[in-house]
Amino acid sequence: MASDQQNHLLAFFTAMENQGGVIVQDVPKLDLGLYIENYKGRSRFDRLLLIGQCSVPLCLDALKAAVIEAKQGKDVQRYRDAWECIRVAGPNEPEAQFDDAWVNATTKANKIFTHQLEAELKGYKNNLIKESIRIGHRDLGEHLESIGNLNGAADAYVKMRPDASTISHIVDVGRHIIGIMLQKRDWTGVLANVNKTMPPNMTAEEACHEQPYQKMVAGLAYLGSEKYAEAAKCFLETGDPKACKHYNDVASPNDVAIYGGLLALASMERDELQRKVLDNASFRNYLEREPQIRKAISMFVNCRYSACLEILERYRSDYLLDLYLQKHVSNIFSLIRKKCIVQYLAPFSCVTLDSMTAVFAKPGGSLETELISMIKSGALKARIDAIDKLLVMDSSDPRVAMQINALETIRSYEREALERVRRMSLAAADLEVRGTYRKGLGGGTGGAGGAGGLPGLGEILLDDGESGYGVEGLS
Amino acid sequence: MDRCASVLLAFPPRGDLTDNETYHKAASAHIHRLSKMLKEQSRELVAFSTELFNVLDPAVHSLSYLTILNALMFPSLPADIPQEFVLEKLVTFMMAFDGRQCRYAGLPLLETMEAVGSGRLLPPSVAVEALATAILKLDPSGTMLTSSHLLLASLAYNTDNIQPALPVIDKDIVFYPGMANHENAQYQCDPGLSSASYISRGTGLTKVLKSSMVLEYDLVCGMTYCARQEWDKARAAFERVVTFPTKDGGCSKIMVDGFKKWILVSLLSQGKHSTTPPYTTASTIKTLEVLGRNYVDLAAAFVTDDVQLFKLEADNQQQVWLEDGNAGLVKEVVASYQKWRVLSLQKIYTKISIAEIRLQTKSAETGAVLNKDEDVEALIQSMIIEGMLKGVIEKNDDGTKFLAFLSPTAHPSEQEFQRELKHTAAKLQELTPIFDATNLRLATSREFIKWAVKENKRDKSNDAQDPTLGFDAQIDDEDLMGGLPAN
Numbered sequence: 014m015a016s017d018q019q020n021h022l023l024a025f026f027t028a029m030e031n032q033g034g035v036i037v038q039d040v041p042k043l044d045l046g047l048y049i050e051n052y053k054g055r056s057r058f059d060r061l062l063l064i065g066q067c068s069v070p071l072c073l074d075a076l077k078a079a080v081i082e083a084k085q086g087k088d089v090q091r092y093r094d095a096w097e098c099i100r101v102a103g104p105n106e107p108e109a110q111f112d113d114a115w116v117n118a119t120t121k122a123n124k125i126f127t128h129q130l131e132a133e134l135k136g137y138k139n140n141l142i143k144e145s146i147r148i149g150h151r152d153l154g155e156h157l158e159s160i161g162n163l164n165g166a167a168d169a170y171v172k173m174r175p176d177a178s179t180i181s182h183i184v185d186v187g188r189h190i191i192g193i194m195l196q197k198r199d200w201t202g203v204l205a206n207v208n209k210t211m212p213p214n215m216t217a218e219e220a221c222h223e224q225p226y227q228k229m230v231a232g233l234a235y236l237g238s239e240k241y242a243e244a245a246k247c248f249l250e251t252g253d254p255k256a257c258k259h260y261n262d263v264a265s266p267n268d269v270a271i272y273g274g275l276l277a278l279a280s281m282e283r284d285e286l287q288r289k290v291l292d293n294a295s296f297r298n299y300l301e302r303e304p305q306i307r308k309a310i311s312m313f314v315n316c317r318y319s320a321c322l323e324i325l326e327r328y329r330s331d332y333l334l335d336l337y338l339q340k341h342v343s344n345i346f347s348l349i350r351k352k353c354i355v356q357y358l359a360p361f362s363c364v365t366l367d368s369m370t371a372v373f374a375k376p377g378g379s380l381e382t383e384l385i386s387m388i389k390s391g392a393l394k395a396r397i398d399a400i401d402k403l404l405v406m407d408s409s410d411p412r413v414a415m416q417i418n419a420l421e422t423i424r425s426y427e428r429e430a431l432e433r434v435r436r437m438s439l440a441a442a443d444l445e446v447r448g449t450y451r452k453g454l455g456g457g458t459g460g461a462g463g464a465g466g467l468p469g470l471g472e473i474l475l476d477d478g479e480s481g482y483g484v485e486g487l488s
Numbered sequence: 489m490d491r492c493a494s495v496l497l498a499f500p501p502r503g504d505l506t507d508n509e510t511y512h513k514a515a516s517a518h519i520h521r522l523s524k525m526l527k528e529q530s531r532e533l534v535a536f537s538t539e540l541f542n543v544l545d546p547a548v549h550s551l552s553y554l555t556i557l558n559a560l561m562f563p564s565l566p567a568d569i570p571q572e573f574v575l576e577k578l579v580t581f582m583m584a585f586d587g588r589q590c591r592y593a594g595l596p597l598l599e600t601m602e603a604v605g606s607g608r609l610l611p612p613s614v615a616v617e618a619l620a621t622a623i624l625k626l627d628p629s630g631t632m633l634t635s636s637h638l639l640l641a642s643l644a645y646n647t648d649n650i651q652p653a654l655p656v657i658d659k660d661i662v663f664y665p666g667m668a669n670h671e672n673a674q675y676q677c678d679p680g681l682s683s684a685s686y687i688s689r690g691t692g693l694t695k696v697l698k699s700s701m702v703l704e705y706d707l708v709c710g711m712t713y714c715a716r717q718e719w720d721k722a723r724a725a726f727e728r729v730v731t732f733p734t735k736d737g738g739c740s741k742i743m744v745d746g747f748k749k750w751i752l753v754s755l756l757s758q759g760k761h762s763t764t765p766p767y768t769t770a771s772t773i774k775t776l777e778v779l780g781r782n783y784v785d786l787a788a789a790f791v792t793d794d795v796q797l798f799k800l801e802a803d804n805q806q807q808v809w810l811e812d813g814n815a816g817l818v819k820e821v822v823a824s825y826q827k828w829r830v831l832s833l834q835k836i837y838t839k840i841s842i843a844e845i846r847l848q849t850k851s852a853e854t855g856a857v858l859n860k861d862e863d864v865e866a867l868i869q870s871m872i873i874e875g876m877l878k879g880v881i882e883k884n885d886d887g888t889k890f891l892a893f894l895s896p897t898a899h900p901s902e903q904e905f906q907r908e909l910k911h912t913a914a915k916l917q918e919l920t921p922i923f924d925a926t927n928l929r930l931a932t933s934r935e936f937i938k939w940a941v942k943e944n945k946r947d948k949s950n951d952a953q954d955p956t957l958g959f960d961a962q963i964d965d966e967d968l969m970g971g972l973p974a975n
Binding site: 385388389396397398399400401403405416419420423424426427429430431432433434435436437438439440441442443444445446447448 | 660731839890
């Protein structure tokens with residue numbers, strides 16, 4: 014029985030891997046039940062399904078929870094998705110039985126409710142009451158979103174806009190639209206709309222309440238478009254965690270701590286980290302929820318790079334199971350690692366490779382190849398002495414650089430000046446090569462075979478055939 | 489004969505000819521007499537040529553000397569005078585004539601140069617040297633392209649007599665015949681004149697050139713340098729072909745050829761295919777890149793460590809290289825692949841063992857690593873000797889040989905830097921006459937003067953009438969620091 018289950022799981026994850034999914038073998042530190050309690054809304058199902066598809070130890074639990082979650086909602090497609098997974102991963106589970114009755118009933122009910130809402134909306138429109146029309150659109154949009162018709166929902170939300178009259182209405186519209194875009198992973202769209210959730214004429218109190226949402230969403234969008242520095246800045250400015258908790262359909266305060274901390278580590282220098290992260294009073298509240306991040310950052314600031322990397326590495330599997338972070342984990346980790354190496358080397362002019370290996374060695378990976386790739390990419394300004402096993406920093410001598418630069422400037426000036434005069438003279442002598450816009454001029458005389466006949470290249474001017482020069486190379 | 493001789497010896501007259509005006513008048517009159525004599529007394533000139541040559545000095549009586557040569561050589565060499573004698577005189581003349589005087593020589597000189605450039609009269613090595621000397625005598629700056637340049641370049645390249653032609657080919661060409669607003673100067677003999685002012689179709693010292701001929705000249709120059717394996721110079725020459733100004737999306741077959749060679753030579757001289765300078769016409773480059781696709785791909789593979797990819801690119805397109813006449817260059821490129829790989833190691837290592845280099849770099853000829861460490865060592869030695877690589881091969885205590893790269897920023901000493909700076913400053917000084925000539929040409933063109941006059945008028949009237957148009961001018965006058973007390 015147990016081995017049977019193992020085989021099913023193996024088949025499932027092989028399929029997942031073939032689809033390009035991430036597979037996490039290690040047991041994560043998170044508790045599924047507690048974890049999912051942090052969230053509400055449609056995000057819950059997405060997270061459960063993701064964990065089910067990626068984590069080997071949590072696969073069945075997560076998928077089961079996903080099926081239950083889907084059946085609590087109205088989105089039939091989600092149920093099908095979750096069922097497809099659990100059908101392969103654990104056919105013996107009770108949740109693996111396809112619930113036809115529920116599907117039919119829900120589909121029918123959805124249809125009826127949609128019609129009902131549309132009819133109501135029509136009624137509101139006939140009555141020309143702005144507020145009712147807005148509410149009608151909103152209800153329809155929310156319903157469509159809950160049954161998984163995201164495009165329809167987005168349309169309905171957009172139609173709310175003309176009837177939005179107060180600031181809170183406008184904010185409401187913006188937030189609904191962003192909600193859809195987040196689900197569709199439309200990061201540029203999110204960034205374009207994010208300012209609309211904080212109109213400039215808000216009172217300070219309202220703004221304080223809106224800020225967590227706005228910064229969080231903008232941060233996610235920047236993260237999604239791989240602009241880590243901007244993203245880190247947004248997360249660090251999220252503000253009050255209590256207000257943040259209110260928006261846990263997007264991300265939890267714990268997530269903000271992880272995203273903000275990791276991205277800050279990946280994009281900021283040491284003094285910046287100290288100033289903007291560790292000494293940041295409002296962000297400290299977040300960091301308290303994820304002490305390992307705070308520890309990693311303070312390790313980095315205190316130059317204990319190997320300890321910092323070790324902590325992060327321990328939590329890698331957790332981060333890999335995060336809905337928004339998953340794709341970027343390896344990228345961010347390697348950025349942090351590179352920064353650690355560069356920072357480690359900063360005070361030295363010359364370091365033995367052995368001592369570097371002691372600090373940064375990764376099981377199974379040679380540090381030297383990593384260093385070489387860093388040097389090649391320009392991230393590390395140093396060179397390797399393979400004989401004495403040293404890493405030698407490039408010394409910069411500004412005077413020499415200036416001298417070389419000066420000579421180069423003069424030479425290029427001379428070259429370019431001559432060339433410009435030459436071109437003026439050519440223009441004055443009317444010697445430019447002219448294009449002929451007449452097509453089909455190709456078959457002219459002269460030794461220029463081929464080029465003239467090429468399709469679309471009728472503009473090629475065949476040079477006069479009178480030349481006596483052979484166009485031969487060295488051969 | 490005496491009458492002839494007296495006419496021929498009449499110029500330059502004894503006495504003071506320093507004044508441009510007197511010189512010009514005397515020379516013009518002399519030319520007039522000579523051409524009359526050539527027309528009427530040609531037979532007499534031929535008959536007494538030996539004696540006449542004896543009294544004339546080619547360096548002093550250049551115009552007269554040329555007239556007799558002309559009478560002898562055209563329409564064909566006379567049968568009754570030994571050919572060697574005429575040719576000897578011809579060479580003497582070409583090597584010795586007075587450049588200032590011959591600015592008046594016009595068509596006869598051009599015909600003579602063409603006869604030499606055709607390569608039929610003289611052995612090629614002599615012809616190339618004579619022609620090159622003559623061109624530089626006429627235009628010591630060498631900045632003006634003439635039809636004789638074309639003859640010289642092709643003759644030198646085709647007969648492989650490159651060395652004597654180099655003084656001419658090495659010069660930077662910046663002027664071309666037929667430039668607008670280069671009306672002949674008042675006195676052609678003015679020594680301060682830029683060559684563009686006296687070499688023109690009007691003075692008969694060059695023929696009219698077409699754009700294709702200019703392109704061909706640069707292409708042939710490039711190939712000449714290729715033959716000498718001077719890749720840097722070749723690259724510059726091909727670059728002139730590639731960046732040749734074009735209009736209306738035009739492109740020429742020669743430019744395509746030049747583009748292909750330019751890429752290959754760039755690989756040899758710089759190890760990569762660099763982008764074209766900013767003044768290149770964008771549409772042309774697009775066309776070129778489409779037509780030179782194979783070459784661009786080859787260049788892209790050249791800079792990678794993937795030897796198989798590069799070898800594949802080079803081998804698969806053999807037919808293309810052959811058809812374009814570039815097989816030889818491609819071979820050179822393939823041979824240099826490993827050298828550039830070794831060179832790229834200096835960005836990563838300060839010291840690296842020979843064995844390691846052997847493992848890390850592969851030869852593009854075989855697609856594999858070299859067999860022995862000794863081969864690698866020989867390769868590195870040759871690179872160091874060529875000056876391509878700055879480094880030394882050293883031996884460790886335990887006997888492992890290694891290459892130590894010298895720092896790429898190994899700085900010149902202060903003295904060296906100073907010398908270099910002075911040298912380049914002097915070179916910049918040499919550009920002044922070119923700038924002056926160009927300035928003069930542009931500033932005296934009819935269009936510019938018209939525009940300048942109009943601009944002058946507009947400025948004044950606008951200030952009074954429309955304050956918004958003169959905004960730019962006014963912003964300077966505005967007191968931006970108004971709030972601060974004046975100090």
